[in-house]
Amino acid sequence: MSIPIIDLSQFQISNQVRRQNVVKNIYQACHEIGFMYIQNSGISPDLLEQVFSASKSFFDSPLAVKEQLAWNNEFINTGYVGLEREHLNPNQPGDLKEAFNIKNDIIINNFSSPILLTNNPVISTFYNACTELANTVLQAFALALELPEYFFTTRHNQKNHTLRLLHYPPLQTSPKPGQVRAGEHSDYGSLTLLFQHAVGGLEVQTTRKEWIAAPLIPGMVLVNTGDLMQRWTNHIFCSTKHRVMIPNDERVKKSRYSIAFFCHPNDDTEIACLESCSQRQSPIYPPILAGEYLLSSLQLTY
Incomplete structure (x- = not known):
């Protein structure tokens, strides 16, 4: 199984046939593997x-400087996270x-730091x-699931997203048993x-429990649900x-950089099984507030 490539520009035109074709391809990608490459994303x-x-x-800065902006707790979920x-x-x-981690415009514009990054x-x-x-x-997700087009965007309008800058340093010593980059x-x-x-290393697990590479494709954005x-x-x-695995070649001596943008619903959004998704089987999960789920997940991670 490979990760499909989807041309998003075809969704943003008035041709309904091409638009619906993109919706169909996105549904298939999200259903079968949960990952897709987006071509013509609109990001410069x-x-x-x-x-x-x-x-x-930022990551080249001395550790003492970076730690001035250290991540403190899952409620704010912003700042520097060390090795x-x-x-x-x-x-x-x-x-x-x-x-x-950078949470939103307010935090971006109000960080006080000597580092040329946050403001x-x-x-x-x-x-x-x-x-x-x-x-x-x-x-496109909403249309694929037979919902009003703006069903999801209205539930994400508080911009409760996290922009995460990531650096995987070159390995100086042997890793601990079971230790990987992510x-x-x-x-x-x-x-x-x-x-x-530049430097890859991301792997995705298929429905057959096999790991496949998700390499950098220049000009494309990798999207997952x-x-x-x-x-x-x-x-x-x-x-x-x-x-993200540790390379077994010369890449282990190189830094790897990536940027993740985690899109989250508004904290008070109830996540309950959609009516159009309950026809094949009964709801698997009880309803939960989006903010509660995020907090519980972060508490397990740190």
Whole structure:
């Protein structure tokens, strides 16, 4: 099984046949593997490179400087996360990565830091561009599930999303048994936009429990569905396990950078099985508030 490529520009035109074809392909991708590459996302390559440059500058800063912005708790879920601090797979040693979480425009614009990152207008512009792209994908999701087109976007209008800058440093010592760059996990929210840069390593688990590579494809955004979308759709859309392994070649000596945009519903949104998704089987999960689910998931991770 391979990860499909979907041209989103065909969804944004008035031709209903082409638009519906995109909706059909997105449904199939979300149902069968939970991952897809988006072509013609509308996000400027120059803007993306500027964000990667800002990310590299931040992670190149001394540890003492980065720790001035340390992540403190799951309620705020912002700031710097150091090496091995996070266990995406709670049964394995801490992940060999560092990260910086940015929650929303208010936090972006009010961080006081000597580091050229958090109050950088490039970051705010990129956050808003990701929000716009996520909303377009959510519109396609709604149509694929026979819902009003703006069913999901109205439930995401508080911009309760997390932009996460990620750095996987070169390995200086041998890892602990079972330790990887990012442990096997599924994402918590509605959908994730992932931007990779130069060095790959991401793997996706298929329905046959096989791991396949999800490499960087220049100019494309990797999109996957998360746990809350899986709950909403009664497993019609799947939340797929994925991981970042340690390379067994020269890439182990190189830094790996990526950017994830985690799209979450408003905290007070009730996630209950959609009527159009209960026809094949009874609801699998009880209703839950989106904010409650996110908090419980983060508590298991840190």
